[in-house]
Amino acid sequence: xxxxxxxxxxxxxxxxxxxxxxxxxxxxxxxxxxxxxxxxxxxxxxxxxxxxxxxxxxxxxxxxxxxxxxxxxxxxxxxxxxxxxxxxxxxxxxxxxxxxxxxxxxxxxxxxxxxxxxxxxxxxxxxxxxxxxxxxxxxxxxxxxxxxxxxxxxxxxxxxxxxxxxxxxxxxxxxxxxxxxxxxxxxxxxxxxxxxxxxxxxxxxxxxxxxxxxxxxxxxxxxxxxxxxxxxxxxxxxxxxxxxxxxxxxxxxxxxxxxxxxxxxxxxxxxxxxxxxxxxxxxxxxxxxxxxxxxxxxxxxxxxxxxxxxxxxxxxxxxxxxxxxxxxxxxxxxxxxxxxxxxxxxxxxxxxxxxxxxxxxxxxxxxxxxxxxxxxxxxxxxxxxxxxxxxxxxxxxxxxxxxxxxxxxxxxxxxxxxxxxxxxxxxxxxxxxxxxxxxxxxxx
Numbered sequence: 354x355x356x357x358x359x360x361x362x363x364x365x366x367x368x369x370x371x372x373x374x375x376x377x378x379x380x381x382x383x384x385x386x387x388x389x390x391x392x393x394x395x396x397x398x399x400x401x402x403x404x405x406x407x408x409x410x411x412x413x414x415x416x417x418x419x420x421x422x423x424x425x426x427x428x429x430x431x432x433x434x435x436x437x438x439x440x441x442x443x444x445x446x447x448x449x450x451x452x453x454x455x456x457x458x459x460x461x462x463x464x465x466x467x468x469x470x471x472x473x474x475x476x477x478x479x480x481x482x483x484x485x486x487x488x489x490x491x492x493x494x495x496x497x498x499x500x501x502x503x504x505x506x507x508x509x510x511x512x513x514x515x516x517x518x519x520x521x522x523x524x525x526x527x528x529x530x531x532x533x534x535x536x537x538x539x540x541x542x543x544x545x546x547x548x549x550x551x552x553x554x555x556x557x558x559x560x561x562x563x564x565x566x567x568x569x570x571x572x573x574x575x576x577x578x579x580x581x582x583x584x585x586x587x588x589x590x591x592x593x594x595x596x597x598x599x600x601x602x603x604x605x606x607x608x609x610x611x612x613x614x615x616x617x618x619x620x621x622x623x624x625x626x627x628x629x630x631x632x633x634x635x636x637x638x639x640x641x642x643x644x645x646x647x648x649x650x651x652x653x654x655x656x657x658x659x660x661x662x663x664x665x666x667x668x669x670x671x672x673x674x675x676x677x678x679x680x681x682x683x684x685x686x687x688x689x690x691x692x693x694x695x696x697x698x699x700x701x702x703x704x705x706x707x708x709x710x711x712x713x714x715x716x717x718x719x720x721x722x723x724x725x726x727x728x729x730x731x732x733x734x735x736x737x738x739x740x741x742x743x744x745x746x747x748x749x750x751x752x753x754x755x756x757x758x759x760x761x762x763x764x765x766x767x768x769x770x771x772x773x774x775x776x777x778x779x780x781x782x783x784x785x786x787x788x789x790x791x792x793x794x795x796x797x
Contacts, residue, residue, distance in 0.1 A: 362488065381495040382444050382496040389494045390442045397440070397447070397473050404472045405434035408465040412456040416719035435462070438487070445497050445522030446475065449490040450483070459488050479521050479744065491521040498733060498747040512628065516548065516554035517734070517746040525736060526747045527552060529630070530697040532738070533666035537675045538711045539700030544732035546573065548698065548748045549675055550756045553577055557756075557763045562629045562770055564598070565778070566591045569786030575778065576753060580760035580767055582629075583776035588639055592650050594776050595657035598631065598670065601772055602661065605668035617669040627768045631661070640683040662693025674763035678707045699748070700734040701726040710738045717745035 381458065405411050411432030421533070433450040442448075453459070462469075463480040469490070476493040498520055512529040519525050527535070539545030556563060562582040566622050567574040571586035577640045580585060585591045587656035605617070605626055614620050617628070639658075642651050662672055664716060674694055699711040701723070708723040716737035723735050724747065732750070737743040 357693055358408050369702055378750045381499075385446075385494045386444070390447070393447055393473060393475060393492070393494060394440065394442065397449070400472065401437065402431075402434055404469065406432060408468045408472075410434060410457065410462060410465060412454045431583050435488075437494060443522060446494045447492040449491075449492070451488050451490065453486050453488060462488060462490070463543045493521050495547060497522050498730075498745065501732070501747045501749040503749055509555040509558045512559065512561070514559075516551050516555065517732075517736075518747040520735075520745040520747075521650070525744070527696070529628070529671045534662050534672040534694045535674070535696030535698065536679065536691060536694035536711060537673070537678055537700075538677070538702060538707055539675075539734065540677055540703045542728075542731060543700035543726075544734065544748055545677070545700050546677060547732050547751060548700070548734065549573075549632070549673075550746050550751045550753060552673065553580075553632070554751060554756045554759050556630055557562075557766070560627065560766055560768075562633045562768045562773075564594070564629055564773070564776075565634070566594065566631065566639075567634045569635050573634050574632065574787050576757050578759045578778035579757075579764040581778050582767055582770050583773040584778035585776055588647075588654070589650065591639060593656075595654055595661070597772055597776070598629070598665075599657050602665050602668055602670055605670075606664075609668065616667040626669060627770070630669070630671050631656075631681070633672065634676075636674050637678060640687065652685065655690060659689050659693060662690060678702065678704065679710045679764075695738075697737045698734050699723050699737075700732075701728060712743065716743040732734060753760045 385621050411434045414431075414433045426588055433454050435453050435457065437449060439450040440447065451462075453462075457481055459482045466478040467478060470476070470492075473492065476495055478493075479491045481489045481491060485568045497518060501518045503515055503518060503524060507524045507526075509515065514529075515524045516527050517525040537545060537548060537688070539548075553563070557577075557580045563577075563580055565571075565574040565577070565581045565584040567584070567586055568588055568591060569586075571584065574581065574584060575586070583594060585594045608620070608624070608626070609617070610617065612620055612624065619627060639654050640651060658672065658674075661670060665671070670696065674690075679691065687710075691714075695715075697711050697715060699708055699719075702708050702711075705720070705724060708720045712719040712723065712735065719735045719737050722743070726733050726735075730747075732747050732748040734748070735743055736746050
């Protein structure tokens with residue numbers, strides 16, 4: 354009888370290789386933990402110094418260090434790379450803490466991130482400054498944005514809403530206390546509506562008032578009416594609503610002056626008004642005019658939005674502006690409004706000018722990243738901040754039915770605001786069915 358042991362061993366090896374190949378595609382976290390992380394750690398350890406030298410991330414040693422190396426250690430004096438202080442693995446990649454030598458800054462390392470990514474065979478490398486003189490290399494071992502699932506620990510709290518996942522595996526959160534106003538741009542089928550759904554889904558769970566401005570006849574926000582304190586669907590109604598919001602802002606400032614407070618959070622709980630988040634969908638509709646008569650309405654609406662952007666943060670009124678495109682050609686006030694919207698999220702757009710208007714003034718390097726977003730990856734966007742940093746994010750899929758269910762579940766959190774009573778959303782009556790066959794006239 355022939356010995357079958359070699360065949361069994363060969364079958365076991367093939368089954369193991371097949372299992373690893375399956376895990377690499379279907380369970381990348383498992384594959385990274387078993388194979389990717391040890392291999393990347395070893396490659397990083399063995400090639401760190403040579404990689405830093407090739408990338409130009411080394412400096413000449415001090416005179417004392419050069420003297421000690423040459424005369425005491427009897428070794429060749431070589432350029433000094435950043436000192437590795439800590440290496441730790443995560444479920445998505447590798448985190449390396451570095452101490453920069455004199456002469457290097459975080460921007461130098463960030464400029465070589467693509468070279469480092471290819472040298473160590475990882476998906477991406479981003480640089481984050483932890484404190485002066487120290488940075489952290491955040492390596493991602495696989496495409497985290499391929500299948501986005503927010504961790505269970507990512508829950509809405511205070512005024513912080515987890516919305517998307519960054520390419521380094523961390524959660525992208527919309528923090529209204531830190532970034533009160535934001536601008537979200539994206540073309541059709543780019544994932545902009547998905548981003549807004551996740552935002553409303555998270556805000557619906559918080560004790561805040563939601564104000565909807567949807568000038569596309571309410572096709573997007575009408576379904577969320579159970580959780581909205583106000584909803585307008587025409588530019589004329591939006592102009593009246595913005596006037597009411599500005600009047601409420603002024604009343605809240607009078608309340609702050611009465612209590613000697615500088616912002617809403619210094620007020621006592623029993624006197625603190627509820628925070629308001631104003632959701633503006635398709636902002637370009639507020640700028641467009643078809644006649645000379647509408648220009649006055651447009652200018653007043655834009656002026657009121659600019660006033661809210663300038664002062665409303667202190668009284669707990671926040672702007673969330675969305676649109677397909679945004680440019681100076683929209684008319685007067687577009688650039689002034691953009692300057693007040695510090696948070697920027699730009700999905701795939703149809704023209705470079707929109708990408709430049711969204712990110713060019715705060716993160717110029719991110720404009721090129723927006724233009725490379727593939728059409729077959731909806732939900733992928735570039736998020737920038739006023740510090741000049743930016744990151745790729747992707748929003749998890751969320752159906753409108755799920756968001757509607759959450760709005761109905763937390764409808765009891767909708768605050769009763771008398772000043773918004775004229776704009777409360779109401780259920781629209783269903784249209785009468787159209788007969789398929791015209792009825793014959795009745796004759797006596």
